[in-house]
Amino acid sequence: MGIIDTSVLVIGAGFGGIAMAVELRRAGIHDVVVLEAAGDVGGVWRENTYPGAGCDVPSPLYSFSFAQNPDWPRRYALQPDILAYLRRVARRFGVYNLVRFHSEVTSADFDAETGRWLVRTADGTGYSARVLVPATGQLSRPVYPSVPGVDTFTGTSFHSARWDHGCELSGKRVAVIGTGASAVQFVPFLGQRAASVTVFQRTAPYVLPKRDRVYTERDKAILRAFPVLQKIDRLGFWLYTEFAQQCLSKWRFLSPLFSVQTRRHLRRSVSDPDLRAALTPDHQLGCKRVLFSNDYYPALASSTVDVVTTEVVAVTPTGVRTADGTHHEVDVIVYGTGFAATEFLGSMTVRGLEGRDLSDAWRDGARAHLGITVPGFPNLFLLYGPNTNLGGGSIVHMLESQARYVREAVRWLASHSDHYLDVRPEVEQRWDREVQDRLARSVWTRCRSWYRDAGGRVVSIWPGRTSEYRRHTRALRLADFRLGRVRTPSTTPEPAPVR
Structure with a gap:
């Protein structure tokens, strides 16, 4: 099979791609060319179809600045509406014409002789690209709890990101392991349908009320007639999230403004003092992800739901065993245990100069200048890379900043065919030192969370405001890079887009 040439190869067709x-x-x-392992665009919003799946960032902000949507059904959009939005954007801007679906990338190797990346997919297809842009995201690979017996359960079990919609829940005893952002959304659904639900909670999360509302047809008509109002709405949400992000990173003396709201929300939703005590967080607000829900606490307080705070030590063929020796007999287990957020490129093998493996370069924790470029891996530009996630705010804003930065790099490379860009180690080290x-x-x-890797290093979170990050990525600084010389530059014309 021949090699398909392209100037830019993007991996992943979610928000970033x-x-x-x-x-x-x-x-x-x-x-x-965009390579997508699945059969459609959408990323996490294509994969996560569990009941109640939605975003906890307001829709006007959780959308592209160049494709505002006056037709959101509600302030906090649900999964089907977000996926439909991404499909519309992809169609409107011709992205579908660039995507090769069912193309899972297995390896990528940089050739210093030609200054190009050779990329292989699971079906054996090869691609040669001047620029490689992995946009695989941080929340795409589900993880299961590391307890014995997960594979021995004889009932039905599945991860929330792989929801089994064919599983009949009526009359069933359901166990939920994990109380993160997904569980907060699907536990109320389970509580309404199953005979009983046992929620195994390791750490109580902070939960804020979700100030949601339905957008009426009149609201939508007004937004369509006066687009400036949607921009004002977006600006208001952005300013609030910038304030929240600053409170988590720098103005920590203001965090009680949020913790007071979480305590009031818990007190108003749960009357049982014992349950309320079990649901009271024991860590600082913000060091784990703060959640938003209006129906999670009422669901936990219902007669069909029990909360167990004793540690899960094993899964058995018929249930779940906790550290106190109790065996909880269940028919269904739902894992709400999150994603491998610190494994940025999953099982993909990426080798840069002199064949160095990126996993070796990141042995002590993932790191990249601006979260985008890694020394020794020329013309590789990560989207949603290390330390670009947010404790508060819209990742879409960050992705747009990164895409603009990469665009400038692509432009420069297009006019300098005999060079490649390799970020200087001292530049990346200086950036990483400041961020850490x-x-x-x-x-x-201040606590253990999915923001940190096994060594305790925070590899996911950006510690500043999105406006600050945009300033850092506004211009490509050539002084930050070593300009490698391609020994055998291509003399062929730029190939046509692959359709």
């Missing part, structure tokens, strides 16, 4: 493809097309760069120093003074180092 779509943002990158649109940014390049809007800049007149059309020689782009700021994180050390923030709330995110």
Whole structure:
């Protein structure tokens, strides 16, 4: 099978991949291929179809600045509406024409002789690209609890990200392991349908009320007639999330403004003092993800739901065993145990200069300049890379900042065919040192969470505001890079886009 040439190869067709493809097309760069392992665009919003799945960032902000949507059904959009939005954007901007579906990337190797990346997919297809942009996200690979017996359960079990919609829940005893952002959304659904639900909680999360509302047809008509109102709405939400992010990272003396709301929400929702005590967090607000829900606490307080705070030590063929020796007989187990957020490129093998493996470069924790570039891996630009996630705010804003930065790199490379860009180690080290120093003074180092890797290093969170990050990524600084010389530059014309 031959090698398919392209200028830019994007891996993943979720929010990040779509943002990158649109940014390049809007800049007149059309020689782009997007590889997607699944059969449609959407990323996490295609995969997570569990009941109640939705976003806890307001819809006007959790959307592209270049594709505002006046037709959101509600302030906090649900999964079907977000997926439909992404499909519309992909169609509107021609992204579907660039995507090769069912193309799971297995390896990527940089060739210093030609200054190109050779990428292989699971079906054996090869691609040669000047620029490689992994946009695989941080929340795409489900993880299961590391307790014995997970594979021995004889009933029905599944992860929330792989929801079994064919599982009949009526009359069933259901166990839920994990109380993160997904569980907060699907536990109320289970409580209404199953005979009983046992929620195994390791750590009580902070839960804020979700100030949701339905957008009426009149609301939508007004937004369509006066687009400036939608921009004002978006601006208001952005300013609030910037304030929240600053409170978590720097203005920690203001965090009681939020913790007071969580205590009031718990007190109003749960009357049982014992249950309320079990649901009271024992860590600082913000060091784990703060959740939003109006129906989670009422669901836990219902007669069909029990909360167990004793540690799960094993899964048996017929249930779940806890550290106190109790065996909980159940028919169904739902794992709400999150994702491998610190494994940025999953099982993909990426080798840079001199064949160095990226997993070796990240042996002590993932790191990248601006969360985008890694020394020794030229012309590789990560989207949603290390330390670009947010404790408060919209990741879409961050992705747009990164896509614009990468666009400038692609432009420079297009006019300098005999060079490649390799970020200087001292530049990446200086950036990483600043980020980690700021994180050390923030709330995110105050407890164990999915923001941190096995060594305790915070590899997910950006410790500043999104406006600050946009300033850092506004311009490509050539002084930050070593300009490698391609020994055998291509003399062939730019290939046409692969359809």
